[in-house]
Amino acid sequence: MGEGVRPPVIGVTGPAGAGKSLVAGMVAELLGGEVVDVDEVGHKALDVCRGEVVRIFGEGVVREGRVDRRVLGRVVFADREARERLERVVHPWMREEVMRRVEGRRGPVVVDAALLGRMGLDAVCDRVVVVRAPWWVRVWRLVRRDGRSVREAVRILRAQHALFSQPFSCGVDTEYVSNVGSKRHLRDKIATLLVRWGYLREGVS
């Protein structure tokens, strides 16, 4: 990377269970960069904004002094207005925190977020990868990864339907990657993409 050229910011988005975190990890590993996991930033925001969250959703969402994400998730994934109320509370802090990490980067950064577009984080990305997989594969992955019930997994995917029912559009090069095969196959696809984008030399992966 030449002097004065800032390291790239690559966005990874797509619905729950598509394989964003897996792809984000692969990109970061191949480029020697770091991942900003926006779900994790959201989890921190529940501590930072706890007072306001409890004022809106009641003491019923608190377990042992902290917001219980499973309980809050049951409310907000089933109700668009409740979800938007939560987003109005936590998104401003989350956006600031993500921007702080992106601005402070010393190497390539991968922003891993289902809500990349909705939160306006695509604006800081040089390239975006949209990860895709059939809905039943995603349900199965969420059940297996998180121990969620099928009903709970389906509720999350329904809540995200509007976000991914149309092609993802932003001002930078966007690539759709289908994640239905093996992890090895996925990694090869990601390496090929990074070569094509000029971030990786052929044969390095």
Ligand SMILES: CC(C)(COP(=O)(O)OP(=O)(O)OC[C@H]1O[C@@H](n2cnc3c(N)ncnc32)[C@H](O)[C@@H]1O)[C@@H](O)C(=O)NCCC(=O)NCCS
């Ligand atoms: C609702 C909460 C408490 C549920 O926590 P839980 O640990 O059970 O689920 P997790 O955070 O792993 O999310 C599960 C899936 O839903 C997605 N998701 C989270 N919030 C939202 C939302 N508001 N709209 C659509 N999808 C969402 C996540 O990206 C992930 O794909 C938590 O997700 C939350 O506080 N969300 C609001 C903050 C936010 O917007 N996070 C997403 C950033 S990409």
Ligand SMILES: Nc1ncnc2c1ncn2[C@@H]1O[C@H](COP(=O)(O)OP(=O)(O)OP(=O)(O)O)[C@@H](O)[C@H]1O
């Ligand atoms: N090609 C694959 N082969 C095997 N397992 C996979 C594959 N892709 C993803 N998985 C597994 O499926 C689960 C979901 O993947 P991942 O966490 O990357 O999805 P995500 O899109 O980040 O989901 P979320 O938005 O819910 O965080 C993980 O346990 C991951 O290891």
